[in-house]
Amino acid sequence: MALVLHSGSGNKNAFKALIAAEYCGVKVELPKNFEMGVSNKTPEFIKMNPLGKVPVLETPDGAVFESNAIARYVARSKGDNLLWGGSLVEYARVEQWMDFAATEVDLLPPSKMVLDDWKRLYSNTKSNFHDVAVKGFWEMYDPEGYSLWFCDYKYQEENTVSYVTLNKVGGFLQRMDLCRKYAFGKMLVIGSEAPFKVKGLWLFRGQDIPEFVMKEVYDMELYEWTKVDLSDEAQKKRVEAMIEDLEPFEGQALLDAKCFK
Numbered sequence: 001m002a003l004v005l006h007s008g009s010g011n012k013n014a015f016k017a018l019i020a021a022e023y024c025g026v027k028v029e030l031p032k033n034f035e036m037g038v039s040n041k042t043p044e045f046i047k048m049n050p051l052g053k054v055p056v057l058e059t060p061d062g063a064v065f066e067s068n069a070i071a072r073y074v075a076r077s078k079g080d081n082l083l084w085g086g087s088l089v090e091y092a093r094v095e096q097w098m099d100f101a102a103t104e105v106d107l108l109p110p111s112k113m114v115l116d117d118w119k120r121l122y123s124n125t126k127s128n129f130h131d132v133a134v135k136g137f138w139e140m141y142d143p144e145g146y147s148l149w150f151c152d153y154k155y156q157e158e159n160t161v162s163y164v165t166l167n168k169v170g171g172f173l174q175r176m177d178l179c180r181k182y183a184f185g186k187m188l189v190i191g192s193e194a195p196f197k198v199k200g201l202w203l204f205r206g207q208d209i210p211e212f213v214m215k216e217v218y219d220m221e222l223y224e225w226t227k228v229d230l231s232d233e234a235q236k237k238r239v240e241a242m243i244e245d246l247e248p249f250e251g252q253a254l255l256d257a258k259c260f261k
């Protein structure tokens, strides 16, 4: 019987197990109709991997997550092959390259979403913004290759002076310059009087906020970051409201909306 590997097709982490399976003659199948961001957030999925991340392999003895562990399981499940090494030093070399790939190389799966196309659509849409740009965004959005994040300033009560608050957000966007090729962002300054709230929406290449951004941009730690769960309609609507500067936003007027593109 085939082992079930929970993942969408085209996921680089799932490929490791699928390639190992191909080499070893092990049957591994992807579920039909897997929908990233939805199928991996169901209660059944969370029982298999509490992080809600793919891939997860269902084995006759229970579920396994972490793609390297899954690839090793698949390779070892046919005892008569040498894919996982035939001697002490060979085991070590297999591990060496797996660890190397995991820690030293930043491999992102190819994506059908071209960030510049989205930025161009955003900039060029002058009217009917919802029907053109927001709709266009969802048509382009690739949940495997990109992720959406809400950010919420941790010290909102300190935003007592409007121009200081605006400058702070402006500085943040300048410091984000180093990730222009990998990100799009909207930062809202909310409220018509102090304290102003600063909240934002970011689109990043990959499933995590790129590590170099976390390291290089000190503003990142001044915000609470929450990954958007698109299976939640309310969060999806909030993404749309932030893209199109919809007012009132959470019951308040907007003092300003800045875009990082």
Ligand SMILES: N[C@@H](CCC(=O)N[C@@H](CS)C(=O)NCC(=O)O)C(=O)O
Binding pocket: 011, 012, 013, 040, 051, 052, 053, 054, 055, 065, 066, 067, 068, 207
């Ligand atoms: N270290 C894990 C990484 C798994 C991972 O980050 N999976 C991404 C897709 S490539 C995911 O499921 N993200 C969904 C989420 O974080 O909600 C592995 O190698 O399996």
